[in-house]
Amino acid sequence: MVRRVWAGVVVVAVGVGIVTGWAVMDRSAAEQDLRSAQDETTSLAQQQGQFRDVRTTESATTLLEAAQQVGGATEVDWSATLRSVQSKLPSGVQITGVTVDSASATEAYAQSDDPLQGQRIATLTFDARSATLPSVPDWLSAVRGVPGFVDANANSVARSEDGSGYAVNMTIHLDEKAFDDRYAAKKD
Structure with missing residues (x-):
């Protein structure tokens, strides 16, 4: 019985020795892998620095x-x-002056208090000269084809002081469709 106990102790001691040896070798291999990975990381950091x-x-x-x-x-x-x-505009009509008021990158365009007027990003007011008495409704209908058109109105129509024709002042409001999107993000 004592021999068997001693044989069991020896077997356990040999087993513990083998497991301990395996653990030491595994730890040594892991440390070597860690050193190799650290060296590679250092090398990559140096290359990245270039x-x-x-x-x-x-x-x-x-x-x-x-x-x-x-x-x-x-x-x-x-x-x-x-x-x-x-x-x-009808042929023969010349634009003689332009005023533009529009939104900026940092400030939204002020909207009208009138709930019947559409949202807008810009107002284009222009003066035009016509040799004949303009048909304002026709002009207002014609400018609907301007990109971004919201609405338009004729502010004034007056006969020129020298009698050579008529001066018209007209306002056109534009919406976001008038933006040229030149710097818009490119979609892939």
């Missing part, structure tokens, strides 16, 4: 593009809009 300027430039470019999108979000191509207005 491209710090590129990463900074990419970040700055992204920021500038976002600023450009915000700043240009309320941009209207006034040249194209005026060409569109001119094309809608």
